[in-house]
Amino acid sequence: xxxxxxxxxxxxxxxxxxxxxxxxRLVFSQIGFTVPRGGALLLEGPNGSGKSTLxxxxxxxxxxxxxxxxxxxxxxxxxxxxxxxxxxxxGHQDAVKPGLGVxxxxxxxxxxxxxxxxxxxxxxxxxxxxxxxxxxxxxxxRLALARLALSAAPLWxxxxxxxxxxxxxxxxxxxxxxxxxAGGGVVVAATHLPLPLPGADRLRMAA
Amino acid sequence: xxxxxALLARELRLSLRHGSDSLAAVLFFLLAGALFPLAIxxxxxxxxxxxxxxxxxxxxxxxxxxxDRLFGADHEDGSLDLxxxxxxxxxxxxLGKAVSHWLVTGVPLLLAAGPLAxxxxxxxxxxxxxxxxxxxGTAVLSLFGTLGAAMVLGARRGGVLLPLLVLPLAAPVLIxxxxxxxxxxxxxxxxxxxxxxxxxxxxxxxxCPLAAGAALRGAVE
Numbered sequence: 435x436x437x438x439x440x441x442x443x444x445x446x447x448x449x450x451x452x453x454x455x456x457x458x459r460l461v462f463s464q465i466g467f468t469v470p471r472g473g474a475l476l477l478e479g480p481n482g483s484g485k486s487t488l489x490x491x492x493x494x495x496x497x498x499x500x501x502x503x504x505x506x507x508x509x510x511x512x513x514x515x516x517x518x519x520x521x522x523x524x525g526h527q528d529a530v531k532p533g534l535g536v537x538x539x540x541x542x543x544x545x546x547x548x549x550x551x552x553x554x555x556x557x558x559x560x561x562x563x564x565x566x567x568x569x570x571x572x573x574x575x576r577l578a579l580a581r582l583a584l585s586a587a588p589l590w591x592x593x594x595x596x597x598x599x600x601x602x603x604x605x606x607x608x609x610x611x612x613x614x615x616a617g618g619g620v621v622v623a624a625t626h627l628p629l630p631l632p633g634a635d636r637l638r639m640a641a
Numbered sequence: 642x643x644x645x646x647a648l649l650a651r652e653l654r655l656s657l658r659h660g661s662d663s664l665a666a667v668l669f670f671l672l673a674g675a676l677f678p679l680a681i682x683x684x685x686x687x688x689x690x691x692x693x694x695x696x697x698x699x700x701x702x703x704x705x706x707x708x709d710r711l712f713g714a715d716h717e718d719g720s721l722d723l724x725x726x727x728x729x730x731x732x733x734x735x736l737g738k739a740v741s742h743w744l745v746t747g748v749p750l751l752l753a754a755g756p757l758a759x760x761x762x763x764x765x766x767x768x769x770x771x772x773x774x775x776x777x778g779t780a781v782l783s784l785f786g787t788l789g790a791a792m793v794l795g796a797r798r799g800g801v802l803l804p805l806l807v808l809p810l811a812a813p814v815l816i817x818x819x820x821x822x823x824x825x826x827x828x829x830x831x832x833x834x835x836x837x838x839x840x841x842x843x844x845x846x847x848x849c850p851l852a853a854g855a856a857l858r859g860a861v862e
Binding site for chain 2 (some may be wrong): 495498526528531
């Protein structure tokens with residue numbers, strides 16, 4: 435599908451026939467979906483059904499054995515460095531450095547003003563100077579989400595984003611996701627918990 | 642380029658905050674060097690004769706010390722995934738790591754090498770050649786070390802594998818580095834050896850980050 439066709443149908447992220455291996459084991463196969471501009475896709479399925487693996491393939495971190503994946507008609511799998519600029523990825527792990535302060539943890543990802551805004555957004559502004567090792571698990575998750583808020587990338591890939599979050603923070607995440615989608619961004623999330631993603635498509639993955 | 646600078650700033654801030662990496666490498670370097678006079682006796686002629694070799698071998702081993710954590714910590718906590726998605730090519734991430742390893746370990750070793758050489762009674766005329774050789778030498782060690790660290794990433798017992806991979810690669814650096822200082826101490830020209838060391842550096846500078854970048858991609862897959 436070329437670029438004009440994509441613009442007309444409004445589908446930015448398209449996958450067809452994706453399959454991935456983990457070691458010797460086939461994790462999933464024949465995965466196909468399309469997500470429109472401003473759309474969201476929820477990956478559902480039991481543990482081990484390959485949700486995280488699929489997210490890593492979409493991020494260009496993992497490798498798909500077969501299948502095609504395009505963003506606005508451009509092949510993703512052939513130029514992963516270019517694809518990286520479009521992706522903000524939130525994995526299982528929070529990637530928080532305990533030795534650095536809360537604001538310092540984000541310094542690589544944006545300038546000071548943007549970092550302050552992102553921290554405020556996730557309700558961490560009062561903890562900005564604290565060493566990150568003092569944070570609770572939920573606060574570390576919020577710090578990882580604040581990193582997401584800093585990103586200007588159009589494709590957000592979230593692996594269990596609400597893990598350990600309290601109700602208020604889930605609401606904050608909902609606002610973040612809504613703003614991102616209103617700006618034309620795309621969200622793909624794997625989760626077992628209800629996510630604040632109204633109108634999201636669902637992709638059921640079999641174990 | 643600005644991403645590379647930001648990566649360097651991040652790495653330096655992390656090592657400053659932990660602080661122990663540079664200190665451990667330099668202390669190991671000085672202590673290991675100080676063991677030689679105790680082991681082979683303090684006679685200046687023997688000690689001065691083998692001093693370049695001692696300094697180089699100790700620098701090589703000390704540079705290996707922090708390699709285990711170079712990518713290890715980032716791999717474990719998920720930061721490596723994000724670095725590879727930060728807009729830098731994988732080779733750029735590897736280059737940033739190599740430069741930070743050199744700044745955090747190579748430069749302190751370079752500064753400590755002079756005092757150690759004097760302590761070992763190295764002939765005065767050999768010391769400039771030793772330090773001039775260590776300048777590209779430590780940089781090459783950082784590049785080879787980054788390559789090795791990226792390759793063993795994710796492997797079980799990678800820490801054991803790492804010296805086995807890096808030490809054979811480092812043999813030419815050791816040979817030319819010691820030869821430069823030896824040549825200077827007997828009044829011969831050190832220049833050819835230093836040029837060969839610089840050539841090694843010129844070859845390793847583009848090649849090691851490329852190979853290490855490919856290894857990093859493989860490690861996160």
